[in-house]
Amino acid sequence: MNEKRSYIKELLRNPFGGSACLILLLLYLIAILAPFLAPYEPSDQDLKKTYHPPTKIYWHSARFVVARYKNVDPSSATYKVIEGEFCPLKWFVHGYAYRLLGIFPSDIHLFGVEKPDRVYLLGSDNTGRDVFSRLVYGSQVSLSIGLIGVSITMILGLLIGGLSGYYGGWFDNVVMRLTEFLMAVPALYLLLALRGIFGVKFSSAQVYFLIVIILSFIGWSGFARVIRGLVLSLRSQTFVDAAIVLGQSSIKILLKHLLPNLASYLLVSAALSIPGYILGEAALSFLGLGIQEPSASWGLMLAQAQDMKVFMLNFWWLLTPGIAILITVVAFNMLGDVLRDLVDPKFRIYQTKRG
Amino acid sequence: MTGPTVSSPLLSVNSLKVYFPIRKSLFGRSKEWVKAVDDISFTIKEGQTVGLVGESGSGKTTIGRTIVRLQDPTSGSILYEGKPIHNLSQKQFRPYRKKIQMIFQDPHNSLNPRLTIESILREPLDIHFPGMEKKQKKEKIVELLEKVGLSAEHLYRYPHEFSGGQRQRIGIARALAVGPKLIICDEPVSALDVSVQAQIINLLMDLQQEFNLSYLFISHDLAVVEYLSDYVLVLNKGRIVEEGTPEEIYKHPKDAYTKKLIASIPSI
Numbered sequence: 296m297n298e299k300r301s302y303i304k305e306l307l308r309n310p311f312g313g314s315a316c317l318i319l320l321l322l323y324l325i326a327i328l329a330p331f332l333a334p335y336e337p338s339d340q341d342l343k344k345t346y347h348p349p350t351k352i353y354w355h356s357a358r359f360v361v362a363r364y365k366n367v368d369p370s371s372a373t374y375k376v377i378e379g380e381f382c383p384l385k386w387f388v389h390g391y392a393y394r395l396l397g398i399f400p401s402d403i404h405l406f407g408v409e410k411p412d413r414v415y416l417l418g419s420d421n422t423g424r425d426v427f428s429r430l431v432y433g434s435q436v437s438l439s440i441g442l443i444g445v446s447i448t449m450i451l452g453l454l455i456g457g458l459s460g461y462y463g464g465w466f467d468n469v470v471m472r473l474t475e476f477l478m479a480v481p482a483l484y485l486l487l488a489l490r491g492i493f494g495v496k497f498s499s500a501q502v503y504f505l506i507v508i509i510l511s512f513i514g515w516s517g518f519a520r521v522i523r524g525l526v527l528s529l530r531s532q533t534f535v536d537a538a539i540v541l542g543q544s545s546i547k548i549l550l551k552h553l554l555p556n557l558a559s560y561l562l563v564s565a566a567l568s569i570p571g572y573i574l575g576e577a578a579l580s581f582l583g584l585g586i587q588e589p590s591a592s593w594g595l596m597l598a599q600a601q602d603m604k605v606f607m608l609n610f611w612w613l614l615t616p617g618i619a620i621l622i623t624v625v626a627f628n629m630l631g632d633v634l635r636d637l638v639d640p641k642f643r644i645y646q647t648k649r650g
Numbered sequence: 651m652t653g654p655t656v657s658s659p660l661l662s663v664n665s666l667k668v669y670f671p672i673r674k675s676l677f678g679r680s681k682e683w684v685k686a687v688d689d690i691s692f693t694i695k696e697g698q699t700v701g702l703v704g705e706s707g708s709g710k711t712t713i714g715r716t717i718v719r720l721q722d723p724t725s726g727s728i729l730y731e732g733k734p735i736h737n738l739s740q741k742q743f744r745p746y747r748k749k750i751q752m753i754f755q756d757p758h759n760s761l762n763p764r765l766t767i768e769s770i771l772r773e774p775l776d777i778h779f780p781g782m783e784k785k786q787k788k789e790k791i792v793e794l795l796e797k798v799g800l801s802a803e804h805l806y807r808y809p810h811e812f813s814g815g816q817r818q819r820i821g822i823a824r825a826l827a828v829g830p831k832l833i834i835c836d837e838p839v840s841a842l843d844v845s846v847q848a849q850i851i852n853l854l855m856d857l858q859q860e861f862n863l864s865y866l867f868i869s870h871d872l873a874v875v876e877y878l879s880d881y882v883l884v885l886n887k888g889r890i891v892e893e894g895t896p897e898e899i900y901k902h903p904k905d906a907y908t909k910k911l912i913a914s915i916p917s918i
Contacts, residue, residue: 533760537824540718541774542747551773555764 305637312633318626326434330393333428334407334414338589339391341413341423346372346610349418352384359384361414371608382412418612420599426612429591430619436592438623440507440576441569447511448518449565453557455515456522461530461549471523474516482513486575489513490584499590506585510575514568525560529553559638566631570624577620593620659693659729660864661717661750661832666690666726666736668712686712688888689726694832699858699865701879701896703872703911709888710868711755714834717866718752719743730832748778751825755837757817761809767820768805771795774827794823797860798853815846822853832864839874851878873915876900884908 306312325332343366351362360381364374388407394400408414416427459467477485489509497505529535530553538548579585580594588595593616600613668687686709694700702710715721717728719740728736735746754760761770771791775782782790792802798819809817818838825833835854839847855878857863869875875882876896884892884899884907892905903909 533754533756534762536715536720537752537754537760537821538762538773539720540747540752541824541828542744542777543773551765552762556762558764 302634302637306633309633309637311629312637315626315630315633318622319630322434322623322626323438325431326438327396329431329435330395331401331403332405333425333431334388334390334404335425335428336391337424337429337432337591339424339428341419344413344415344419344423345421346604346608347413347415347419347423348374348610349612350413350415351376352414353381355381361408361412363412372604372610382408384408384414417615418610420596420613421602426596426615429596430593430615433591433593433596433616434619436503436586436590437573437576437594437620440503440510441572441627444507444510444514444572444575445565445569447507448514448568449561451511451515452518452522453554453561456519457526457549457553459519460523460526461545461553463527467523470519474520477513477516478520483578485513486510486579487582487584490579497587499587502586506576506579510572513575514571518564518568521560521564522557525557526553529556559634563631563635563638566627566634569627573620573623573627593617660696660698660731661866662691662693662729663713663717664691664727664729666713666716666728667724668709668716668721669724685888687716687723690885690888690890691726692883692890692893694864694866696831696864697858697862698880699867699878701875701882702866702868702885703870703875703882704885705870705911707887708885710870710885711836713885714752714836714866714868717834718747718750748828749830750832750834751828751830752834752836753818753821753825753838756841757814757821758809758841760821761817763809766806766808767795767800770809770820771824771827774824778828790827794827795820797826797857798823799849813846814842815850818842818850819853822850822857826857826861829861830863832866835865835867837869838867840869840871847874854878872900872911884911 307316344364347364350364352359353362354360361384363377363380363382365377367373367375384406385408386406387403389402390404390407392400392402406414413419413423413425415425417430418426420426420429455470459470486509489512490505493505535548535552538552543551576585576592577594577597580592581598583598586592586595596616597614597620600610600616604610666687667685667689669683669685672682672684688709690709690713692700702713704710712721716723716736719735719738723736726736727734730746730749735743738746765773768788768791771794772787775787775790779787791805795801795804800816800819800823804812804816809820812820818841822838838854839850842850851874854865858865865878867875867879876899879896882894882896882899883890884905886907892899892903892908899908900912903912
């Protein structure tokens, strides 16, 4: 009986929307299962195997084996495969202990090799840490910061912009001048200045929350302005008058009549602004103001790849965090664009027929 | 055309003035005003339809909006069954919302596009009959839909799935839901096709018979107003320039503006 249009179905049927959803689902799954997927802890070093290239894995006598390498020239970190020598790649091995989702204790990892051999899917960095493991752990920071940041920004923007648009008057004036002030300062400088106010002596968790708060503080102003404008225009719609004439209370009008009409905008703009948070965190970490060693984040990993050696000797695997950021940002943007197309058919980017 | 039943006035509007500030001085005091409604008095008796006619900007919509308190009056008084309602706070006015309802001009904007017809019609019941059971509410909603010529199959549809005429029917059902005695009809048929206009007007007249409703019928269309009103007020620039029964006004207009309005009715 209910003939409500199913946005989720349409989104998944759209080739761009569907693949964006799939990619994001996969990424978040990786972030959640990071300790299980990563064979090593992000801080686990092996100074004898710095700048190790990705290890070769091949099929040998009915199982996967990992080739052994010899460090031919320690000064330029040149490794050569030792022919005929290998160690077996084992599935579901016992490794370092962790708590999945912070609750379930375990020490099982998807794959691994016997010590002292090491498997480097994406090579190792300047202290012999596994880039793949760090990439997987780094995704936790980069992917969660967008969601948490956007949620805080949305709540702030909705509250401030909504009240400002609905009630108007002096409150509206004060809020709008404040947002103009915030928007007049270039975001990156504001980001750096705000980060500069606080010291550097923070634990990783504290820095993480600091970054989220700073990014939300920068983000809310533009958001609040748009919400205010939308509320203003919705307020003048006759159905709001009708609700007033029926005797509906202001709060209920805001929640029942205005908010649902903003929902589509909120959804689209959330998807489109998440990349900003991911890039913001990456930028801060890249500049050494974000997540600190030995924790991993994509921005921090890129910062470490700044070494001349990396470019001179073509250690391409150290740039994989950049690719990860690219994929995530593109996926979120694509999702946002498709959502906008569904919600507002006037602006179509990804043309598809809709039944 | 129901003959006016002789009774005390349901609503009386006395020398109502609504001014809008257009320019403010440095200290927020208004220097210039638009006199949207300028000293207007009239009464509506129970079961009566009073037509309010005039061109755009003549202040007719403002009068309607002031009666339902979407707009505060500058001066003058509005009495409902002899009690003043123009100076009540929104909270004090709430019981009167059950008595005075409004039908809006634009049926495309007057229904929230995100709500189903069921929830649009449930809203007035939730507000004014909080004790009513869910099942009862649903029965009442279906009954309302049938009263306005729609049916239960429309319950879970959204406004965009309906035509303009159907939407206006939903708007009428919403106004009826609380059991009002007076309905302000703010150009209810102006946005509709001529054939649909006739249907809606006939519906309004049937409902008037059934529920003994009073209407303040606001329109720029003199022909429509003449057809269903018991008494007509002609408004120009915020003032009443002529009033009387529709026959008087239509056949023997005295004011130049009224003559102009009558002359502008297209004849087929």
